[in-house]
Amino acid sequence: MAQRLIARIGSGFWLALVSIGIGVAGIAGCAADSPKPSTTMTPDQVKRNADKSFERLQQEEKNRTTGSGSAPY
Numbered sequence: 001m002a003q004r005l006i007a008r009i010g011s012g013f014w015l016a017l018v019s020i021g022i023g024v025a026g027i028a029g030c031a032a033d034s035p036k037p038s039t040t041m042t043p044d045q046v047k048r049n050a051d052k053s054f055e056r057l058q059q060e061e062k063n064r065t066t067g068s069g070s071a072p073y
Helices: 002-009 011-032 043-068
Strands: none
């Protein structure tokens, strides 16, 4: 009985049904991923990072001027 039904419907129907099933499973899998929260920096962290970068820049300039003996540009 099942073989007759399958023969009547044809392989195109089963191919479409399997394709739709795979598509739904793929969409459901992607939708299940929760978005990751972005990391936010506090103003204190931003200030500390800026201060560290500025100190490094000053140290590099000091090393450049003392190492080469020429005046800064």
